[in-house]
Amino acid sequence: MTLAQELENLEQMRNRGALSEAEFAQAKARLLQTPAAPASRLNATALNGLRRSRSDQWIGGVCGGLAQFTGLDAWLWRLLFALLVILAGTGVLFYVLMWILVPQEPNTYHTPISTNS
Numbered sequence: 167m168t169l170a171q172e173l174e175n176l177e178q179m180r181n182r183g184a185l186s187e188a189e190f191a192q193a194k195a196r197l198l199q200t201p202a203a204p205a206s207r208l209n210a211t212a213l214n215g216l217r218r219s220r221s222d223q224w225i226g227g228v229c230g231g232l233a234q235f236t237g238l239d240a241w242l243w244r245l246l247f248a249l250l251v252i253l254a255g256t257g258v259l260f261y262v263l264m265w266i267l268v269p270q271e272p273n274t275y276h277t278p279i280s281t282n283s
Contacts, residue, residue, distance in 0.1 A: 176190060176197070177190075216232075217234075217235075217269055217270060217271035217272075218230070218264075218269065219231045219233070219240075220270060222234070226261070228265055229243035229244045231271065
């Protein structure tokens with residue numbers, strides 16, 4: 167929905183009495199404050215957060231990374247890949263491609279630097 171359409175919807179809601187003047191002003195200000203980003207840019211930004219997991223991995227961390235990214239349990243992703251292997255044979259191909267193309271999450275372990283005085 168474009169900004170103009172959203173403003174028109176707000177105006178209609180105010181005219182019907184669903185919004186008070188104060189609520190209308192707040193909603194309009196909120197709409198005008200947030201810059202509208204193109205949908206393709208939002209999708210690319212979201213995909214940049216996909217990483218293979220270091221902590222939840224059996225082979226390459228792909229299913230653990232997908233679990234963290236989507237909010238689904240890792241066992242569901244493992245089951246999906248297993249079904250793709252059994253039914254169509256493409257599960258191995260998808261898994262290997264993701265293993266190669268998706269970067270691993272950064273190491274969060276910090277080694278203390280010892281200073282010998």
